[in-house]
Amino acid sequence: MIADIAFYIFAAVLLISAAMVVSARNPVHSVLFLILAFFNAAGLFLLAGAEFLAMILVIVYVGAVAVLFLFVVMMLDVNFARLREGFQRYAPVGATVGVVLLAELALVLGGWKFAPEAATLRLAPRPDQVQNTAALGALLYTRYILLFQMAGLVLLVAMVGAIVLSLRDRHDARRQDINRQQSRRVADTLELVRAPLGAGIASLGIYRPITAPAAADGQAPPGSDNPEVHAPAPPAEVH
Amino acid sequence: MTAFFASGFGMFVLMVLETLALLVPLLLGVAYATVAERKVLAAMQLRKGPNVVGPFGSLQAFADAGKMLMKETIIPTGANRLLFIAAPMLTFVLSMIAWAVIPVDNGWAIADINVGILYLYAISSLGVYGILIAGWSSNSKYAFLGGLRSAAQMVSYEVSIGFVLVTVLLCVGSLNLNDIVLAQRNIWFCIPLFPMFIVFFISSLAETNRSPFDLPEGESEIVAGFFVEYSAMTFALFFLGEYANMFLMSGLTSILFLGGWLSPIPLPPFTWIPGVFWFILKVALCMFVFMWVRATFPRFRYDQLMRLGWKVFLPMSLAWLVITAGVLVATGWLPHAPS
Numbered sequence: 274m275i276a277d278i279a280f281y282i283f284a285a286v287l288l289i290s291a292a293m294v295v296s297a298r299n300p301v302h303s304v305l306f307l308i309l310a311f312f313n314a315a316g317l318f319l320l321a322g323a324e325f326l327a328m329i330l331v332i333v334y335v336g337a338v339a340v341l342f343l344f345v346v347m348m349l350d351v352n353f354a355r356l357r358e359g360f361q362r363y364a365p366v367g368a369t370v371g372v373v374l375l376a377e378l379a380l381v382l383g384g385w386k387f388a389p390e391a392a393t394l395r396l397a398p399r400p401d402q403v404q405n406t407a408a409l410g411a412l413l414y415t416r417y418i419l420l421f422q423m424a425g426l427v428l429l430v431a432m433v434g435a436i437v438l439s440l441r442d443r444h445d446a447r448r449q450d451i452n453r454q455q456s457r458r459v460a461d462t463l464e465l466v467r468a469p470l471g472a473g474i475a476s477l478g479i480y481r482p483i484t485a486p487a488a489a490d491g492q493a494p495p496g497s498d499n500p501e502v503h504a505p506a507p508p509a510e511v512h
Numbered sequence: 513m514t515a516f517f518a519s520g521f522g523m524f525v526l527m528v529l530e531t532l533a534l535l536v537p538l539l540l541g542v543a544y545a546t547v548a549e550r551k552v553l554a555a556m557q558l559r560k561g562p563n564v565v566g567p568f569g570s571l572q573a574f575a576d577a578g579k580m581l582m583k584e585t586i587i588p589t590g591a592n593r594l595l596f597i598a599a600p601m602l603t604f605v606l607s608m609i610a611w612a613v614i615p616v617d618n619g620w621a622i623a624d625i626n627v628g629i630l631y632l633y634a635i636s637s638l639g640v641y642g643i644l645i646a647g648w649s650s651n652s653k654y655a656f657l658g659g660l661r662s663a664a665q666m667v668s669y670e671v672s673i674g675f676v677l678v679t680v681l682l683c684v685g686s687l688n689l690n691d692i693v694l695a696q697r698n699i700w701f702c703i704p705l706f707p708m709f710i711v712f713f714i715s716s717l718a719e720t721n722r723s724p725f726d727l728p729e730g731e732s733e734i735v736a737g738f739f740v741e742y743s744a745m746t747f748a749l750f751f752l753g754e755y756a757n758m759f760l761m762s763g764l765t766s767i768l769f770l771g772g773w774l775s776p777i778p779l780p781p782f783t784w785i786p787g788v789f790w791f792i793l794k795v796a797l798c799m800f801v802f803m804w805v806r807a808t809f810p811r812f813r814y815d816q817l818m819r820l821g822w823k824v825f826l827p828m829s830l831a832w833l834v835i836t837a838g839v840l841v842a843t844g845w846l847p848h849a850p851s
Binding site for chain 1: 595625626627630631633634637638640641644645648656659660663664667670687815816819
């Protein structure tokens, strides 16, 4: 009884939120309704006794995919009023696709319900003693290992493709090389010179940005970040 | 009495009682964690910390709560009202419902489900929504930046947390949290899986947006990040949610790596002490390390955070997963699912 009530609540909320995904004015609201739809689908899976699928649905779709959706939709300033301009024109195409999908679904369900060959599938015993995580694993990693691996490879290819398309080698980007930082020694970065009094270091052939007052009293200028030379002050105490 | 609890209404009453028995101590713990953190930070910085309200500042938590209740909830004009109010509630509720599957003693979980660890992973991956929605619905630049930072950060560190969980599950052979603890009767997983223990703990720092990964708040550059527009109880809910999440991550760490409710020395004088005590002790230890880290490390730069997540933790946890699987198969220690 309670399971029936829960089923109808989940199913109703799922359908309503699915409708709201396409009809909400604000794209961010659309994505939030999509998340609600995922949740209710997970609830339906739970009611059907497929707890592993329910959790995976929440982890993969709600926890990762929808976050990225939301991320992109929030970042892009999409003007949905303009996107909706062609709605009248494309509505028949969308309706056709929907009707075809519905018909196919009906055919598949009908075949499963009435075809004599499918009767054996329906009679397959539900593995009540085996947890469905273990049952899925035992099936997926033995009989369907090739298909499973191929699905993984397809995803890998898609990922490599996306990276190749979007990767640009930016030469002006600043990078942190931890190895270089760690292996730097004082001798690599600091050079001590004996500069004659009053003449500055320019007479030794070392040039650096010099501001007028700092140069006058031999102090390193505060903004000086020339990596090659950091002349100590006062110069007389060098060595 | 037993007959009453077996009936439909009785089960409902029992469930409510169990939930209260878990949530009331948890919320008290959360309230006192805020005081404890200030005390610990103060001690590490040679200060006294809160010491005015009550003896040794012990009533500070209630004074703070009273102050938050008295204040006015301000909703910015351009904000999306519904989502603005819903975001802190979401954060708080998510940090509470995850506790439904945590076993505090042998079999003492409100819901002892088969896929407990997946449930926890799913709930912790939802935590990002509260922050993302708060950042967006505030209609403020700083809040939005904080929300985006948080989304990128939490998604990145979830990947390595996932690999750590798979490594532990390989050693257990079950997704049930109770089984995970019982599998550590001989040796806690923090010893054979020590690198994974470290990776998990650091990732949980990033997952809870704690220092040194508290860039979503980043008060030095984006004021207070995602909750800059929040005030009064809405702010308090974010604050409490953060601490409850820390408790959750500490609980998860102790279940996965520190043997949950098991006593550290499996000998009579220690095994007489109830498991709840050991569990709370381990959670408190993890909470202390959370605070210790905050007092010790400066905040990461954002590119350093991403580098650590994707270029250090991800390859490392993946490699350790392969090594663990190889060792388990080679030595024949691979546990079978109880079927």
